[in-house]
Amino acid sequence: MLYKLENVQRVHGxxxxxxxxxxxxxxxxxxxxxxxxxxxxxxxxxxxxxxxKPGSGRISFNGQQVKFNEKHLHGLRRKxxxxxxxxxxxxxxxxxxxxxxxxxxxxxxxxxxxxxxxMLELVGMEKFAGYDTRGLxxxxxxxxxxxxxxxxxxxxxxxxxxxxxxxxxxxxxxLNILKKINREEKSSIIFSTHYLSQGQRLAxxxxxxxxxxxxxxxxxxxxxAALSRPKVEEVICRLTDQLFLNLPSDRVPPDTDSIxxxxxxxxxxxxxxxxxxxxxxxxxxxxxxxxxxxGGVRVEIDVGVRLNLVVTMDDYRRKNPGIxxxxxxxxxxxxxxxxxxxxxxx
Amino acid sequence: xxxxxxxxxxxxxxxxSLDAELLEIxxxxxxxxxxxxxxxxxxxxxxxxIIAYSVFPGKRFLLTCLNTLLxxxxxxxxLFVYSxxxxxxxxxxxDLLYTQKAIVIGQVILIIPVITTxxxxxVSRIDARYRMTALTLGANRYQMAAVILKEARYGxxxxxxxxxxxxxAEVGISMMLGGNAKGFTRTMTTAMALEYxxxxxxLAVALGISLMAFAFGINMLxxxxxxxxxxxxx
Numbered sequence: 280m281l282y283k284l285e286n287v288q289r290v291h292g293x294x295x296x297x298x299x300x301x302x303x304x305x306x307x308x309x310x311x312x313x314x315x316x317x318x319x320x321x322x323x324x325x326x327x328x329x330x331x332k333p334g335s336g337r338i339s340f341n342g343q344q345v346k347f348n349e350k351h352l353h354g355l356r357r358k359x360x361x362x363x364x365x366x367x368x369x370x371x372x373x374x375x376x377x378x379x380x381x382x383x384x385x386x387x388x389x390x391x392x393x394x395x396x397x398m399l400e401l402v403g404m405e406k407f408a409g410y411d412t413r414g415l416x417x418x419x420x421x422x423x424x425x426x427x428x429x430x431x432x433x434x435x436x437x438x439x440x441x442x443x444x445x446x447x448x449x450x451x452x453x454l455n456i457l458k459k460i461n462r463e464e465k466s467s468i469i470f471s472t473h474y475l476s477q478g479q480r481l482a483x484x485x486x487x488x489x490x491x492x493x494x495x496x497x498x499x500x501x502x503x504a505a506l507s508r509p510k511v512e513e514v515i516c517r518l519t520d521q522l523f524l525n526l527p528s529d530r531v532p533p534d535t536d537s538i539x540x541x542x543x544x545x546x547x548x549x550x551x552x553x554x555x556x557x558x559x560x561x562x563x564x565x566x567x568x569x570x571x572x573x574g575g576v577r578v579e580i581d582v583g584v585r586l587n588l589v590v591t592m593d594d595y596r597r598k599n600p601g602i603x604x605x606x607x608x609x610x611x612x613x614x615x616x617x618x619x620x621x622x623x624x625x
Numbered sequence: 626x627x628x629x630x631x632x633x634x635x636x637x638x639x640x641x642s643l644d645a646e647l648l649e650i651x652x653x654x655x656x657x658x659x660x661x662x663x664x665x666x667x668x669x670x671x672x673x674x675i676i677a678y679s680v681f682p683g684k685r686f687l688l689t690c691l692n693t694l695l696x697x698x699x700x701x702x703x704l705f706v707y708s709x710x711x712x713x714x715x716x717x718x719x720d721l722l723y724t725q726k727a728i729v730i731g732q733v734i735l736i737i738p739v740i741t742t743x744x745x746x747x748v749s750r751i752d753a754r755y756r757m758t759a760l761t762l763g764a765n766r767y768q769m770a771a772v773i774l775k776e777a778r779y780g781x782x783x784x785x786x787x788x789x790x791x792x793x794a795e796v797g798i799s800m801m802l803g804g805n806a807k808g809f810t811r812t813m814t815t816a817m818a819l820e821y822x823x824x825x826x827x828l829a830v831a832l833g834i835s836l837m838a839f840a841f842g843i844n845m846l847x848x849x850x851x852x853x854x855x856x857x858x859x
Contacts, residue, residue: 330757349766357763367754370776380762431763 280342281306281435281467282327287336289322289491297322297333297491304469306341306434309461309481312471314488320471321364323488324437327469328361341434357384360431364439366424368412373404373423376412380431398426401456418449425453429460436460438470454481499587500542504617506531516540516617522583524560524610531617538617546614547588549578550598550606559611566604580608632830639831640838646808650832651839654812657725657803658793661732666785669737673744673784674770678756688745694738699731699797706731706802723804728812731798736788743787747780748773786847793840813839 282304289297297319304310312320325331326338332347339345340355360380368376377398381391399405402422407415415423421441428436441457442450458481461468470481487494504516504524514531516524516538524540532538551561564582571577576595578588588608590598600606639647676687708714710721710730721727755776759769774781796814803810805819813836820829 325757328761330760353763353765356760359761361757361761363754363758365754367752367758369755369758369772379759379764383762383764383768427762 280304281340283337283339284326285337287326287333287338289319289326289331290334295491297326299323299336299491299493302486302493304467305484306467307461307465308467308483309457310467310469310484310486311482312469312486312488314471318488319491320488321439322491324361324439324469324471327435328359328437329355330361357431358434359437360428360433360435361437362421362424362428362439362441364443366420368415368420368423368427371412372408373399373410373412373415374408376423377427377430380427384431394430395426398430399423401429401459402426403452418445421445421449421453425456429456432464433466435467435469438468440471442472457481500544502540502542502584504538504540506536506538519583522562524615526612526615526617527558530612530615541616542586542610543614543616544577544587544589546611547586548609548611549580549588549590549594549600551609557611557613559609559614561607561609563605563607566600566602566606569600569602580606582608628826628830631827632834635827636831636834636838639835647832647835649808650811650813650816651835653725653810654793654814654836655839655843657728657732657799657812658789660725660729661736661792662785662789664729665733665736665740665788668733669740669784669788670744670774670781672737673741674748674774676741677745677748678770678773688742691738691742691745695742697735697738699735699795700801702731702734703798703801706734706798710802722802723806723810725803725810727802728799728810731802732792732795735795735798736791739788739791740784743784744777744781747777747784750780751776782847786844789843789847790840793836793843 280303282302284299284302287297287299287302288295312323314320322331326333329345329352337344340358345351345355369379374395377395378391381394386394395408396405399408402425404419404422404426407419407423412420412423425441436457438457441453445453457468457470460466502518504518507515507517508528509515512528514526514528516526516531518524518540562582564580564586566578567581567585568579569576572589575589575591578590578600580586580588586608676684706727707722709716710719710727711717712722721730751773755772756769759772764772794814796812796818799805799810799812799815800818803812803815805811805815811819813832817829817832817836820826820832
């Protein structure tokens, strides 16, 4: 096991920014960390990079208990590199920046030059070696920072939103490099992103963080709903003026008239047949998009809001939905999670 | 107007004549000022860095004390050091009173708070990501400190220049601890005070203008070197 976290908590002032009961991360894999702003992604990455220590809990790395003293942490930091969301380059040239980590490791000049040249070529910045870092664009800064991290051949590369604030071309370059170094150098990669599709395209495993805790639900199909309670045992959730879901009152937080509602895309049934025995809601909609998703098919359907659902390949072949088709879906009650968390209207 | 014009003329003549006495006075001034600035920098820059990057109880109080010391009058320092190095003081046996070393000691005390507080300000302004980046790239705490100091170098250099300006222009410490002995502890400022006491206003103002000219020249040199600082990362 690469990392093992148990009951890890990080508190800033009176706010718990991270509260992880248990997390195990396998070596040589790509993990994506998904969650909204303020979910605790950066805090978790900083703890995994040994740049911050948790207030409580235990962490082991490569089977060894992490001791949070400077000497032990310094040794661990030489195996793990964190690429910041908005990386900063030191004053000087691109070459000097990429060379930095090698120089502090006392690697010989010739080897340093060879590694720096290789990495700058890998990120497509070899022509910029002698450039002053102050003249680089945001995307170029990210690529140089990536080269600076990769030059160290880290066991683990942690990337905090590596594609944030860069254009599409640079995003593709960065994602392809991450895939390549995982494949060729067997580096473990953990990267955070806002984009589920991007994360799932690249990652072997997906971790969803919400309010500092790991969640089983995906970070999609999240809506705000207004509540009305016509009966004691039933709550009506209004997502839009035309879209209502009936839920049993025990699934909805009491004493509130507005909730955050999440629908698990894997539990939504397309063209339901024999699900009548399970309580839930039937809704009609129009298919907007179809895409491959980890061996299944992701269907985006407009039911008044845009909903994503995932069907198996067999189901897809049998039901054969096409873009523009009108279809019915079934949302079982146990596929809906309600919470009080505030979110903007989707 | 005549006074100012005559003074300017005398100052110009003094400067171009390279008067031996003037050069000696300038030499003493530069020697003690440079000495004090170097010693205070060796103490003040690391102290400022450590204070800026440390979290400890009473830090705010310490900063308040350091800021207060910026306003410390030179005569107070003169009296304080005098009480230690005069014949009756605990360091009296070292015979430091009325020597250039005594002036340097007083001036060091004067400018350590200047360099320390301005270093704290310069280092505190540096983006925290520099520290995090250096650490995640495998730097130890000394290599990380070198990165921060390099990024803060302009602010730190400004602190050193400000401190140098403070000591080359001070008179209280030089007079009380140096004694204004001709050819030995006479600095430009004490010479000016002496000429003023003698009623030689023109010469006093001429010395003042000479002082400003030298200070300007030294600052030009500082800025020249500042501009030429290498862009090395480590």
